[in-house]
Structure formats: C-alpha cells, structure tokens
Amino acid sequence: MSDEKWTVTFIIHRQKGPDSQPHFDEFTIEIHPEEFVLDGVEYIWAYKDRSLVFRHACHHTTCGACGMRVNGVEKLACMTKIADVTQDGGKIKLEPLRNFPIVGDLVVDLGPLYRKMHEVHAPEVIPLCASPWEGEGIKPPQETPKREDGEEYIRLPDCIECGLCVSACPTAASDAEYLGPAVLAAIHIQGIDENPDLLALADSREGVWRCHSAYECSAVCPSNVDPAWRIMDLRKQIIARRLKFKK
Amino acid sequence: MLSREQQGLNWLLQWFDPRGRSIGGLAFILNRITALGLVLYLYLHLYYLRQLTMGPQVWNAFIDSAENSPWIGIGELFVIAGGLIHGLNGLRIALNSFNIAVPYQKQLFYGLFTLALIGIAFFAVHMFGA
Amino acid sequence: MSKPHAIVIGAGFTGVAIAHDLALRGFEVTVVERGPIANGTSGRTHGLLHSGGRYAVKDQESAIECIEENTILRKIVPDVIEPNGGMFVAVEESDLEYREEFIAGCEACHIPIEEITPQEALRLEPHLNPKVITAFLVPDGTFDPLRLALAFAATAKSNGAVFHLFTDVVGMVLDGNGNVLGVKVWDRANDERYEIRGDIVVNATGAWVGQITKMAHGHVPITPTPGVMVAYGHRFVQRAINRLVRPSDGDIVLPQRRMAVVGTTSFSVDDVDYIPIIRDQVQMMLERGTKLIPELGTAKVRGIYMATRPLIGSSGPGRSISRTFKAYDHKDLDNIDGLVTITGGKATTCRAMAEKTVDIVCEKLGISAPCTTKEVPLISYRRFYVD
Amino acid sequence: MQDATAVPKAGENVWLWLTKIISGLIVFVVLTIHLIVNHYVAPEGLFYYDDVINYFKNPLIPIMEGTFLVFVVIHSSLGLRSIILDRNPTQKVMRVVDTVFVVGGLAVIVYGIWLLVYVAGLG
Structure with missing residues (x-):
C-alpha cells in the first residue's frame, strides 16, 4: 500500500437550519485514496470548518448514521473509498439524503x-x-x-x-x-x-x-x-x- | 418533512432526472415518460378520428395535410417507439410483480430494450426507408 | 420545589446513561452534544459486550465490573445485543502458558467459563483456525454501538430529558469565584449561540474531558489511547473470538450483523478530533486476525476505523492502564463547584459509570434518590425518534 | 418521508393492480395482432377514407379495435391515477379524481364505440 496522498476537493452542501437557503462550500484536502469519504468529512470538520454538521457513529456500516449522497448517489460515507468515487486532483460532491427533513448541512432527520x-x-x-x-x-x-x-x-x-x-x-x-x-x-x-x-x-x-x-x-x-x-x-x-x- | 412549498418542483426533478440512476431507475423514467406521451397521443388520436364521421373530403384533406408535414411521420415513430418501450418494459414489470426474475431485472431490461430498439429501427426503415 | 437541573455534556455511552439515570432520579436533564448521538469513541467501539474474561488476570477491578454490567445490560436492553457468548482460544503452544492464570482469574472474578475440546470448538465455529489447542466458552456478546446509546437516550427522553445535538460547548458560565453555573453553547445545525444554566454540569466527554475542564480552569488526568478496528464483509463466527493471551493487539474477532470485526491496537495521540488510519496497524490486524480466523485473509474489507479510549492517568503505555472508570468532583480536585467529570471505563460498564456519577451529583446537591437503572428496562431505541 | 398512518388507507390495492397488469397485457396482445393484421390487410398503410372504410368491413376488426379501446382506457386511467397518487393527494381529491376517471373513461368508451359502429356502418 502506497503512502501517496491525493489532492481532493470536497464540494459540500451547506445549510443552517431547515429554512435557510442552501449553498455549496469547497474544501481541498490531502487524503489517502484508500481512506473513506467519512474520514475526509471528519478531517474537514476537524481542521477546515468547525461549523460543519454531519451524522456518523460506528464508521463500519453497522449503525447506518452516515448515509449521504456522494456524487449524486446514496452511499454510506464510512464504506465509500475515496479511490472509488474520484481521482487524484478530482472532486467529490456531498449532499444530504433526499426525502427527509433537513436538519443542517449533511444532516437529515431520519x-x-x-x-x-x-x-x-x-x-x-x-x-x-x-x-x-x-x-x-x-x-x-x-x-x-x-x-x-x-x-x-x-x-x-x-x-x-x-x-x-x-x-x-x-x-x-x-x-x-x-x-x-x-x-x-x-x-x-x-x-x-x-x-x-x-x-x-x-x-x-x-x-x-x-x-x-x-x-x-x-x-x-x-x-x-x-x-x-x-x-x-x-x-x-x-x-x-x-x-x-x-x- | 418538507412542505409542498419548500419542495417546489423537486419531486418532478427526482422523477425524471437520470443522473445517478441505475438501470431500474432509468427504466422507470422511460416508462413514465412513454406513459404520459402515449396517453396524450391516445386522446388526440380519438379526438381526430371524429373527422371520419364528416365524410371522405374532410378526412382525406386531413390525411393530406398530415402527409405533407414531416412532423407527423416523426411523431408516429415516437408513438411506435413509446409503445414498444412501454409495452416491453411493462412485461418486465408484470413478471417481476409475481416475483419472477427480479434478480435478473437488469438483464431483462437490456434484453427487452434491445428488442424495442430493433422494433423501432424496423419501423423507421419501413416508414422512411426507400 | 422545582426539579434540580443537570446539564450533561456529551451523548456518548456515559452521557446518555447519565441522562437516563438522572431522569429516573427526578432531575430535569439537558444533554449537550457537539455531534449526533454516539459520534465519538462510543460509536466507534469494537462492539464487544465484555464478559470480563479479557481483564480477569491483570485488571480484576474492570473484569468484575464487566461481568456484573454484562448481566445487567442483557436484561435491560436485550434488543441491541447479539447474546451469543464468546470463546477464548489457544492457537499456539505458548498460549497455553496463560491458561492457568486465566482459569484462576475468571474464578476470582466470578466469570462463568467452560473449557471445551478443540473438536467441539471447531464444531461450534467451523471457520476457526484448525490448529486450536484448547478453548473456553465465556458469556461475551456483541452490541450495536449507536443503538445501545439510542436506547439509553430514548428512555431518558421519554422521562423528560432534552437533547441538544450538533451543539458545541464553547465556554462555561462561571460565577465570581470560578464556580460553574452553566454552559455557553453553539448550535451548529442552526448557527445559534446561547447559554444554558443548571444546578450541576456533568462532563461526560470521554477522551475530550480535558478540553471541557480547561474551560472551567480545572484539569483531569487522561490518556487518550486510540486503537484501530477493521470490519470484514462476512460473518465468519457467531460469537466473540478472543485469543487466549494477555490483552494484546488484534486478538479479538467479533460477529456483528453480516460482518466480522477485528481489533484492536493501542497507542497514544495528542489530538483526538481526527486520527488518521495507520496502514501498518491495519496490516497487523489482518495478520493477527488470520491467526484466529484464517479466512479473514481473503475477506473483503468493509470498514476501517479508529476509536480513542479515554484511559485514566497521565502516563504509561495504554495496555498497562486500568480499564476502570473514575468520577471526579472538581470541588475536591480544583476547588471548582458545579462541575463533575466522569471518564475512563468501557461501553460495557456505562450504566455503572452513570450510577457512580449520579451518586456524586446527588450527594453534592443533597438529594437522596436511589439508583434504579439496574432494574428499569430501556425502551426501544427507535423511540428516541418517536416522541 | 412522513409518518405512516396506523390505519391502512384505501385507494390502492391488489385488485386495481391486477386490473392494470391484465389490461396492459391485453392491450399488448391486441396491439401486436393489430400490427400483424394491418400488415396483411393494408400493406401500404391505412390512411385514406376508402381504405379505412374497407378495413372495417370485416366484423372482426371493429371487435378488435373496440377491445383495444376499452382496455387501453382502463390501463391508461389506472396508470395516470397511480402517477397522481404519487403526488399524495388528500382522500377527498382522490375521490374527485376517481369520479373523473370513471365518468370520463366511460364517456370516452361510449364515444369510441359509437365511432366504431358508425364507421363500420359506412361500409
């Protein structure tokens, strides 16, 4: 396994409260292609933007908390490898699940x-x-x-x-x-x-x-x-x- | 739940937006579009057939005007295409509803859709060829 | 007289169990959590409902807590647990050196064990390493981390507790003497800031307790000790498989839903908000895991994750620190009133941690209310969303 | 997503579904026959007045077209109805929709059969 990191731009749906106007924010980070989308999101929260809200708990597909749309398709962020949804220098678009009330950013009310x-x-x-x-x-x-x-x-x-x-x-x-x-x-x-x-x-x-x-x-x-x-x-x-x- | 106002026309986008959809989703989009198109055609068709009761002159004039318009031929081909796609995909849905071949719904779609394409090509050649 | 108001910081296992206990003892409860329920260490736990067997030799205090709480959790929250037991297996001759100590330790801690033949072990778990030399059955189990926390939270909520999720504590409301009156919070989902005041603030933030106590100018000795876990997409075993050795790296394989989860390691970090996955450790998990279940070598990885144990104390390698827990009254520790901190412990012992903490809170506020969480069954985790 | 109503709501059921599927199959079969018959009866196409009148001289033709009409109206009404259902209308709106479909559908069938009888009578 190589330790080479990729440069990936996350385009993340942002919305504060259910009634406000949504927009997208871009965050470019260095991340290992074998890491998961959820790791990227947590990294962005930890080092780029503390105001980001997202759902997660188990990080290994037993809890079902981290569902979101990755490049338009519903995925569990914890099991979706960076390498499977983008390439080095590429983009990943993250949106909340559809058909549920929005709580904020990537969080919906299940x-x-x-x-x-x-x-x-x-x-x-x-x-x-x-x-x-x-x-x-x-x-x-x-x-x-x-x-x-x-x-x-x-x-x-x-x-x-x-x-x-x-x-x-x-x-x-x-x-x-x-x-x-x-x-x-x-x-x-x-x-x-x-x-x-x-x-x-x-x-x-x-x-x-x-x-x-x-x-x-x-x-x-x-x-x-x-x-x-x-x-x-x-x-x-x-x-x-x-x-x-x-x- | 989003209220109707907040939702806007989002639902329409979700019915027909092919981005990120799998084969089954694309089949659903095709099925719904062809359904709406065929219903529109059905009622227009019934409405225009009324002219048959108005005697040969009226009807033949109507046919002549239609024959002269290239759109009618293309429209007819669309109806045939819609009918083939909707009908053949309908067979797939009917079979699936009795839990027949659900794990093979993709292959079934590919097969039936290929059949529909062959049919469309046949009619296109038949109508516009030669 | 109006109800005393307790503010609980953190909705991990400890926080939700405390909220449940406080609500049962008649408190008005407000829980403040910066993410969703169980997003930190709790969510990322291995999911092993400990029988105590793992600690029976070196850490008997933890082992006794584990077996007691294991029995209670099976009774009060059966619907988040796979109660299929566990097995300690020796796969190398050297493992047998630990056998006598293990039997004696389990006996001392009242952990029921049963030694079975290698043939019986392989009949029960056909995917086990065929080189198994001996095996012990223990009353381990597996639980769903989010749902265990949700069950406590749901029950607390049904008893009146209020949860503020996605809400960071950004500061303390202090009086002139430095005593804690409440918390200043930032609701990140709605981008709103406000204060919550209460009679007592309980800091149940696990590996993050230091950050909270710092806001009140207090301190707590804590060693955040992460470990890695790897989930494979096949349920090779029906019960928790432990290597019959002193607690070490990669010596437990758990079944969970359709998966097998291998863990774990132990190292130290400074920043616990984001811990990168360490590739060498993942490789080690695979190597150690295949000693127990050879087929792991060809299984598909479903998830890799790090969780940070909040171990008590401020030094020493992770494995040597006790897994037990401690609740601190900052009045005694730093002469700060209004703040209690709980940390350490394990998921299995979260109810006991809550009992101990709420005992301290009650004593501080001069309230006499007995703990009933041993007997009160939790309601369905889904009801966190129902009411 | 909203909460389920504890009481199951009427408005869609196995019978409506079976009717939709069976009418769809009948439409499919009749349409196939129609295409084959047309190919033999009127290989050059069926456009002008006399061709149409001639076509309808065979008594089986109006029966076939009538069957097609009845089932295509049923199938399309049920189909449109299920699209409307997807917009989650109130039960009250749904009653109006159902009435419109039943009355309208019957009217269309009566009109169509009258047309068939009329055209067949011209021959």
Missing part, C-alpha cells in the same frame, strides 16, 4: 423512517436462521452448527435503518406517506401470514402497489436487504392470498 419501522414493529434482533447471510443479496441460509446449549443464535438484522433506500426511491420523492423500501422489507421479513395488520398495511394506499420497479432501493442498499426483491415477493404473496391460492 425520524420518519424510525417511526415507521416502530409502527410495523420491525424486529430489533432476529434469530440467525431467519436471516440468510451468505453471499450478496438474498440466498438460502447456510447451515450453521447448533449452539452448545441447543438455543438459537440471535443477531442484529441486516437493515441498519440508514435511509439510503428511501432517499433513492422515486415514489418516496413525491409521496412522503409511502411506507418505502425499508419498511416494506421489514413487513416482508416478519411475514404477512403471521401479521394480518401488516398484510392490511402492505395492501393499502401506502403499500407495495405504489412501487414503480425502479429498483433504486436495492441498488443503493449497503446491507444486503434487497428491499425491491422483498417488495416483489410481498406482491406475489398478497396476490396469492387475495385470490385464495393460499389460505
């Missing part, structure tokens, strides 16, 4: 997403067997050896509630009440057979039929949730139930 996840009682932890974890995307669960005491392993689910899918979704762009990819995925994971309340919600005005198959949610999901696949599977399940193919 509250609406968390509240909807709460309303569909999305599980905070799940049995390992309920969540396949092999490979990219949805694949059958790999056999995991039983625990020493025969109990189930418990794990945190794939969805980290980062809001990238909601930001990328064209339906969420103009309908704030649409449940959105993450929430529909949370309904799918729980099963509509076991949860008639979720079946009613998924088959409602804010449910699965409002998806326009842009598949942007799955394209930007950093955590293998594949919400688009889950929405389509929900459709299949709902059609089967309503047509009584399956009780």
